[in-house]
Amino acid sequence: MKRSDIAILVTAVALVTGLAGFGIGRATAGKAQVATPGFSDAGSQSGFGVGMRRGGRPTFGSISSLSGNALVITDSAGTTHNVTLTSTTAYTSGDGSAAAQSDLTTGTSVAAFGTAAADGTVTATRVIINPSAPGGGSAPPAGSTQAN
Numbered sequence: 001m002k003r004s005d006i007a008i009l010v011t012a013v014a015l016v017t018g019l020a021g022f023g024i025g026r027a028t029a030g031k032a033q034v035a036t037p038g039f040s041d042a043g044s045q046s047g048f049g050v051g052m053r054r055g056g057r058p059t060f061g062s063i064s065s066l067s068g069n070a071l072v073i074t075d076s077a078g079t080t081h082n083v084t085l086t087s088t089t090a091y092t093s094g095d096g097s098a099a100a101q102s103d104l105t106t107g108t109s110v111a112a113f114g115t116a117a118a119d120g121t122v123t124a125t126r127v128i129i130n131p132s133a134p135g136g137g138s139a140p141p142a143g144s145t146q147a148n
Contacts, residue, residue: 058111059083059122060131066104073110082121083112094130103129 001009061075069085091099104110104127111131114124 058113058128060111061109063104063106063108063110066106071104071110073112081112083114083127084121084123085127086123089114089124090126092126092128094128094132099127099129 059073059075059081061073061081063071064074064080065072071083071085073081073083075081085101089101091101091103093099093103109130111128112122112124113126113128114122116122
């Protein structure tokens with residue numbers, strides 16, 4: 001096979017692959033995304049929503065109240081999100097080290113992942129305490145959210 005034939009073959013394969021990807025993207029555009037088990041796609045339309053939304057965004061803000069297994073997270077828009085903790089909720093620190101429910105205190109920045117009920121309450125499967133900002137660096141100030 002000549003070099004020019006190989007170049008044509010590689011170009012044809014790349015073109016077919018690109019067109020196939022474009023076709024699949026067009027065919028699935030606007031359709032519901034497959035939810036990750038254990039996470040909800042419900043939530044507010046600004047900043048981080050309730051539970052897991054499209055793109056894997058958790059409820060993110062600061063703890064404005066904490067009582068037993070219930071906490072309230074306030075985001076930067078001032079919206080409050082009720083979160084229920086269970087015996088199976090996993091806790092980690094933003095640096096990846098182990099954490100515990102006892103590390104949760106009023107004013108602490110958190111990211112809560114979980115399933116949102118119809119009323120918007122999130123049952124947390126995982127809570128990150130003092131999470132780092134996406135892409136590295138420090139977390140936003142307590143109570144703030146990242147824009148979509």
